[in-house]
Amino acid sequence: xxxxxxxxxxxxxxxxxxxxxxxxxxxxxxxxxxxxxxxxxxxxxxxxxxxxxxxxxxxxxxxxxxxxxxxxxxxxxxxxxxxxxxxxxxxxxxxxxxxxxx
Amino acid sequence: xxxxxxxxxxxxxxxxxxxxxxxxxxxxxxxxxxxxxxxxxxxxxxxxxxxxxxxxxxxxxxxxxxxxxxxxxxxxxxxxxxxxxxxxxxxxxxxxxxxxxxxxxxxxxxxxxxxxxxxxxxxxxxxx
Amino acid sequence: xxxxxxxxxxxxxxxxxxxxxxxxxxxxxxxxxxxxxxxxxxxxxxxxxxxxxxxxxxxxxxxxxxxxxxxxxxxxxxxxxxxxxxxxxxxxxxxxxxxxxxxxxxxxxxxxxxxxxxxxxxxxxxxxxx
Numbered sequence: 001x002x003x004x005x006x007x008x009x010x011x012x013x014x015x016x017x018x019x020x021x022x023x024x025x026x027x028x029x030x031x032x033x034x035x036x037x038x039x040x041x042x043x044x045x046x047x048x049x050x051x052x053x054x055x056x057x058x059x060x061x062x063x064x065x066x067x068x069x070x071x072x073x074x075x076x077x078x079x080x081x082x083x084x085x086x087x088x089x090x091x092x093x094x095x096x097x098x099x100x101x102x
Numbered sequence: 103x104x105x106x107x108x109x110x111x112x113x114x115x116x117x118x119x120x121x122x123x124x125x126x127x128x129x130x131x132x133x134x135x136x137x138x139x140x141x142x143x144x145x146x147x148x149x150x151x152x153x154x155x156x157x158x159x160x161x162x163x164x165x166x167x168x169x170x171x172x173x174x175x176x177x178x179x180x181x182x183x184x185x186x187x188x189x190x191x192x193x194x195x196x197x198x199x200x201x202x203x204x205x206x207x208x209x210x211x212x213x214x215x216x217x218x219x220x221x222x223x224x225x226x227x228x229x230x
Numbered sequence: 231x232x233x234x235x236x237x238x239x240x241x242x243x244x245x246x247x248x249x250x251x252x253x254x255x256x257x258x259x260x261x262x263x264x265x266x267x268x269x270x271x272x273x274x275x276x277x278x279x280x281x282x283x284x285x286x287x288x289x290x291x292x293x294x295x296x297x298x299x300x301x302x303x304x305x306x307x308x309x310x311x312x313x314x315x316x317x318x319x320x321x322x323x324x325x326x327x328x329x330x331x332x333x334x335x336x337x338x339x340x341x342x343x344x345x346x347x348x349x350x351x352x353x354x355x356x357x358x359x360x
Contacts, residue, residue: 003221006356008245019121019153023217034245064252085256092354093231093262099119099227100357102129102238114350128271129238135310139342143350226349230238230271230359 002027004095008034008102011046020101021053029058031083031091037065040082042075054079062088115146117224120155124174125165129230130158131173136228138176141183148187149180150220151209156194159205177207189220233257234352235267236345238359240275241290242283247276250358251293258301266304266348267294269337271359274307274317279334291334298336305337306344 005024009016017036024030030053032040039046040061050059054077063082066072076082083091092098118137124130140147151159163174180188190209195201202211212220221227235254239246254264269276276294283289297303307317313326319333333339349355 003227008249023152023214023221025218028218033249085252086260088253089257089260089262092233092257092356095354097221097225097227098354098356099221100229100359101121102229102357102359112350116346116349132271132311136342136345140346143343143346145346145350226355228236228349228355229357 001095002029004028004091004098005030006098006100007032007036008100010035011039011049012044016101017046018049021049021057024053025056028056029060029091029095031060031062031088032080033062033065033088037061038069038071040066040076040080041071042077047077050077051079060087060091113144113146114225115223116140116148116226116228117221118147118149119227119229120149120151120158121153121229122158123154124158124160124163125168125170130155131171133228133230134173134176136230137180137185138183141185147185148189148220148224149185150189150191150217152191152194152217154194154198156190156198156200156205159190159207159209160200161204161206174206180207191217231354232263232265232352234265234348234355236355236357236359237267237269237273237276238271238357240272241281243272244360246358246360247273247290248288250356251290251297253356253358254297254303258297258303264301264303265352266306266344267297268306268308268345268348270308270311270342270345272311272315273359274311274315277305277307277312277317277334277337278332280332295334295336307333307337307339308345309339309341312339 011017059080122129188209193214237250241247298305318328318331319339323331
């Protein structure tokens with residue numbers, strides 16, 4: 001099933017998330033890890049960007065990275081599912097290829 | 103398949119996605135080195151230049167002023183390694199005020215909207 | 231499923247090496263075969279045995295080494311990246327007339343072909359970097 005796109009940069013520092021989202025589509029997924037994880041939290045300026053992307057793609061965030069950054073109990077955007085490392089491995093296995101947007 | 107020199111005899115489609123400038127970090131040089139090594143494995147190789155990656159193909163680079171290796175010449179040798187599918191995204195060029203005349207080699211220009219289809223055709227995406 | 235991992239950044243500087251370690255650990259726990267971790271660019275610095283992190287910090291090299299010894303994960307450092315950064319094993323010390331080695335147990339130095347081979351043989355390749 002499609003491509004698992006991994007983004008690890010904060011959208012408030014780099015344009016990587018935007019650059020990824022505009023080039024993916026139906027069947028693709030996005031996993032936000034490391035410094036990108038904070039964009040999954042409700043109420044940030046990247047909400048609209050992610051909401052638009054969620055119409056075509058499945059969005060995930062790596063929970064441990066959110067926890068590490070003080071957002072363990074934060075409300076996430078509706079369209080984003082939190083996964084742990086086991087879930088990360090599952091996403092890799094269930095997609096046809098992995099594209100890390102470094 | 104007739105071409106089975108690699109161990110498993112399997113042919114995979116590799117897409118190298120280049121998104122960074124050539125001299126500020128080492129990634130562009132080392133991506134190119136991987137492409138050349140990979141060519142010896144008889145895999146199906148494509149290269150895609152998007153975002154700042156398009157600067158890797160800019161003509162008239164003189165990194166020797168910084169005592170850097172001038173690897174931009176190596177892009178011209180890609181054809182000899184049977185790497186013939188080189189794609190550049192139009193929007194990335196335009197955003198940077200560049201056109202195909204500014205590039206070192208002949209490339210196939212594709213639209214941003216076509217990137218997904220290219221990615222979908224490949225088995226392995228390598229981006230450094 | 232057969233998985234391969236690429237690590238592009240060194241230890242302690244960037245989260246990439248930690249993320250890769252956590253990913254590999256979870257993949258092994260789920261019963262997958264992690265056939266190789268390839269360290270490229272500054273990533274080769276994960277393989278020196280001469281680091282002494284503070285006692286209250288994780289020991290990144292030892293964590294990798296234990297994956298190799300306990301789970302037979304093949305840890306490969308890119309030879310060209312090693313030569314540029316001073317990662318040396320016995321063979322490299324002889325070849326380039328160096329007076330010391332610093333490679334940690336469980337790691338080996340080899341060519342970029344090992345990355346391409348891993349990408350060919352594995353079902354999925356996952357890259358961690360900056």
